[in-house]
Amino acid sequence: MINRRSFLKSTAASLPFATLPAMAAPLSAEPAATSASLPLLAELPQRQPTSQTAGQPWQARVRRVGQTNMTEHDPAVMDVEAWADFWHQAGADVVFISVTGILAYYPSKVPFHRHGRFLNGQDFFGKCAEAARKRGMRIVARMSPDLNWPDALTAHPEWAMRNRDGSVEHNGEDPRLFRTCMFSTYMDDYVPAIMREVNDLYQPDCFYTNGWPPLGSMPECYCSVCSKLPPSGTPAYWHAFNERFFDLWSRYDAIARERKPDGFYFANLGGNVHAGPNLARLGKVAAWFQGDNQGRTNDDPAAWGATLQGRVCNAIRNGSFATNINAAYSTGLVRWRNASKNPAESLLWMSETLAAGLVPYDHFIGAESGLGEDHRWMSVGEEFFRWTQRHDAHLHNRRTLANVGVVIGQSTQVLYKGPATATGNSYMRETVHGLYELLLTGRFAFDFVHEDRLDLDQLRSYRVLILANIALLTSQQCQQLRDYVAAGGSLLASFETGLYDGDLQRRADSPLADLFGTAVAGDAIGTNGNACYARIERQHPVLQGFRDTHWLPGAQNRIPLRPIAEPVLTIVPGFVQYPPELAYPDPATAHTNQPALALQDHGRARCAYFAGDIERTYWLTGHGDLQRLYHNTLRWLTEDEAFVSVQGDGLLEFFAWETELGYSLHMLNYTNPNAFHGWMQATYPLGAQQIAMRLPAGVRATAVKLLRAETEVTFHQQDQLLQFTVPGLQQYEVASIVIA
Numbered sequence: 001m002i003n004r005r006s007f008l009k010s011t012a013a014s015l016p017f018a019t020l021p022a023m024a025a026p027l028s029a030e031p032a033a034t035s036a037s038l039p040l041l042a043e044l045p046q047r048q049p050t051s052q053t054a055g056q057p058w059q060a061r062v063r064r065v066g067q068t069n070m071t072e073h074d075p076a077v078m079d080v081e082a083w084a085d086f087w088h089q090a091g092a093d094v095v096f097i098s099v100t101g102i103l104a105y106y107p108s109k110v111p112f113h114r115h116g117r118f119l120n121g122q123d124f125f126g127k128c129a130e131a132a133r134k135r136g137m138r139i140v141a142r143m144s145p146d147l148n149w150p151d152a153l154t155a156h157p158e159w160a161m162r163n164r165d166g167s168v169e170h171n172g173e174d175p176r177l178f179r180t181c182m183f184s185t186y187m188d189d190y191v192p193a194i195m196r197e198v199n200d201l202y203q204p205d206c207f208y209t210n211g212w213p214p215l216g217s218m219p220e221c222y223c224s225v226c227s228k229l230p231p232s233g234t235p236a237y238w239h240a241f242n243e244r245f246f247d248l249w250s251r252y253d254a255i256a257r258e259r260k261p262d263g264f265y266f267a268n269l270g271g272n273v274h275a276g277p278n279l280a281r282l283g284k285v286a287a288w289f290q291g292d293n294q295g296r297t298n299d300d301p302a303a304w305g306a307t308l309q310g311r312v313c314n315a316i317r318n319g320s321f322a323t324n325i326n327a328a329y330s331t332g333l334v335r336w337r338n339a340s341k342n343p344a345e346s347l348l349w350m351s352e353t354l355a356a357g358l359v360p361y362d363h364f365i366g367a368e369s370g371l372g373e374d375h376r377w378m379s380v381g382e383e384f385f386r387w388t389q390r391h392d393a394h395l396h397n398r399r400t401l402a403n404v405g406v407v408i409g410q411s412t413q414v415l416y417k418g419p420a421t422a423t424g425n426s427y428m429r430e431t432v433h434g435l436y437e438l439l440l441t442g443r444f445a446f447d448f449v450h451e452d453r454l455d456l457d458q459l460r461s462y463r464v465l466i467l468a469n470i471a472l473l474t475s476q477q478c479q480q481l482r483d484y485v486a487a488g489g490s491l492l493a494s495f496e497t498g499l500y501d502g503d504l505q506r507r508a509d510s511p512l513a514d515l516f517g518t519a520v521a522g523d524a525i526g527t528n529g530n531a532c533y534a535r536i537e538r539q540h541p542v543l544q545g546f547r548d549t550h551w552l553p554g555a556q557n558r559i560p561l562r563p564i565a566e567p568v569l570t571i572v573p574g575f576v577q578y579p580p581e582l583a584y585p586d587p588a589t590a591h592t593n594q595p596a597l598a599l600q601d602h603g604r605a606r607c608a609y610f611a612g613d614i615e616r617t618y619w620l621t622g623h624g625d626l627q628r629l630y631h632n633t634l635r636w637l638t639e640d641e642a643f644v645s646v647q648g649d650g651l652l653e654f655f656a657w658e659t660e661l662g663y664s665l666h667m668l669n670y671t672n673p674n675a676f677h678g679w680m681q682a683t684y685p686l687g688a689q690q691i692a693m694r695l696p697a698g699v700r701a702t703a704v705k706l707l708r709a710e711t712e713v714t715f716h717q718q719d720q721l722l723q724f725t726v727p728g729l730q731q732y733e734v735a736s737i738v739i740a
């Protein structure tokens with residue numbers, strides 16, 4: 001009899017290259033995630049001083065936001081008192097009321113601000129504002145500067161966005177409406193005229209524009225102004241877009257303050273990491289970050305859409321106010337904008353928003369449908385809002401507690417389309433989702449970090465920074481990353497990271513290459529048939545749990561590297577996968593000395609570089625070997641340190657916060673057949689989760705409350721180590737750790 005191992009050895013002996021090394025001895029039966037012993041825990045940072053509530057802007061006290069997004073018909077059919085009653089008794093602190101710009105909801109005198117068909121001279125905005133204010137709710141004046149009507153076009157042809165052939169761009173659904181250009185005088189003259197008129201009449205608390213800027217993409221316009229700009233999609237265009245955007249923002253903000261010193265302007269922002277406006281600049285000017293990420297999309301199909309948006313907000317705001325919108329109506333490729341969404345999905349979206357540290361915001365279109373024809377959504381949002389009201393004291397966060405930093409390469413997201421070998425236009429979206437799933441399945445506590453905020457002070461709490469194919473890095477950013485490593489921080493990078501400068505010019509090699517001990521040997525290589533493999537060359541902790549194989553799956557695309565000494569994993573180049581007769585590597589070239597993974601140990605700082613696009617390949621395949629290798633590598637880089645450990649079964653996302661009362665751990669259960677497609681239809685409860693965290697010296701827990709279950713659990717604290725078990729969770733649970 002011949003067993004599988006001896007078969008491989010005898011086969012190898014007949015091959016012209018050196019015999020295979022001894023199999024990597026098993027380091028343990030299973031990777032650390034499922035072992036009984038807890039990983040080594042780093043101590044939580046010292047608590048921040050008590051927040052000063054005095055002097056905070058009014059929006060900092062807003063805990064719930066409500067919006068019935070008004071239709072043209074609403075002035076005729078909406079019961080204003082019932083509308084205000086609903087949001088007030090649901091606990092909303094602020095409501096949106098439509099001014100618009102497409103249709104006036106008040107007797108506007110601004111030319112081309114068309115009165116709605118059913119306005120009939122009413123002051124609908126004024127009635128709504130009065131009803132909200134007498135119930136103690138603040139009001140946001142909502143505008144839409146993105147569309148207008150034929151009479152405006154006739155008088156101001158320069159306001160329109162133009163196609164390449166010079167024709168006017170119209171709204172795809174109602175072709176009477178033309179699309180306005182953000183570089184035109186429409187934004188300089190028309191929008192400010194409405195703002196000033198509304199300011200004079202109503203003095204709203206703040207102004208908001210819907211429909212602009214575009215979410216997750218750049219405008220493409222060929223009007224007389226835009227024709228003089230660099231082509232859309234280029235670094236120079238992105239620069240021009242940002243200059244125009246922030247100039248308009250500051251002018252609108254100044255108008256919003258003309259009648260109210262604590263007023264401000266804000267716009268719909270979203271697109272998560274693919275946002276158009278520079279996020280780091282936004283973080284400095286946005287008094288209200290409006291995450292307009294209302295539901296799952298085809299491009300972002302995973303359950304974690306609202307937390308992804310929340311993490312982006314957290315990366316760029318310094319405690320400023322932020323919301324994420326829940327569409328209580330049906331979002332998606334097939335859309336029913338006036339029908340309620342599945343309650344489980346709606347609840348999940350609002351739970352994610354709260355878990356990520358943002359303020360929940362519920363939203364439905366039109367009073368006619370939303371307060372009348374289909375009002376199933378109302379009790380869903382109301383129940384959640386009221387629950388947040390009951391436990392509000394536990395929900396005031398100070399800062400996240402995460403020791404893994406994920407660099408958002410916004411310029412890469414906006415400007416880089418993927419390697420020449422890749423197809424499709426979702427390359428970086430897939431990269432982000434692959435990384436996100438890897439971090440969730442590994443139960444890592446992580447924050448996003450913006451590429452323009454890499455100074456050492458921003459990075460001190462992170463044991464490791466992840467650069468998941470962050471192709472564009474400026475020289476300054478590379479120097480900041482080097483400073484981080486010099487200070488003892490670890491890096492994990494992959495694929496084309498650093499191979500382009502900030503202007504999308506290809507470099508010969510990454511300025512970070514020496515940190516990883518690598519040198520680029522050519523352009524990206526893709527897959528034609530069998531993807532490449534990674535061959536195990538020697539034992540290493542990153543290979544923990546791999547047994548009975550020399551080959552691991554590689555990545556779909558890779559950067560060829562020059563040989564390195566004593567690689568852990570080498571590249572086996574891809575070969576034919578069909579026909580199976582030819583599905584074997586060329587014996588002359590199969591055993592290379594090109595690294596698939598390069599590891600460097602600089603003392604406390606460790607660096608790991610994957611030559612392939614491992615995060616995206618994982619997203620496309622879900623291969624467990626890629627997951628194990630990535631988790632092991634992150635644990636090696638962090639020396640298995642974590643502020644918080646959450647162990648148990650299930651696909652779960654968690655956020656750990658330092659709160660006003662102590663600490664909190666928000667857990668979201670994505671273990672569901674609809675985690676990656678469509679909407680949640682039901683909840684599949686999870687079993688026990690074991691929690692451990694090492695509190696700062698002198699801090700003593702006095703209670704652990706489960707806010708969703710509305711119960712307490714016993715806990716054990718020995719010296720600084722706090723441990724407790726959450727016996728199970730439905731869709732969402734918040735463990736609030738109250739301290740003495």
Ligand SMILES: [Zn+2]
Nearest residue numbers: 181221223226
């Ligand atoms: Zn234009």
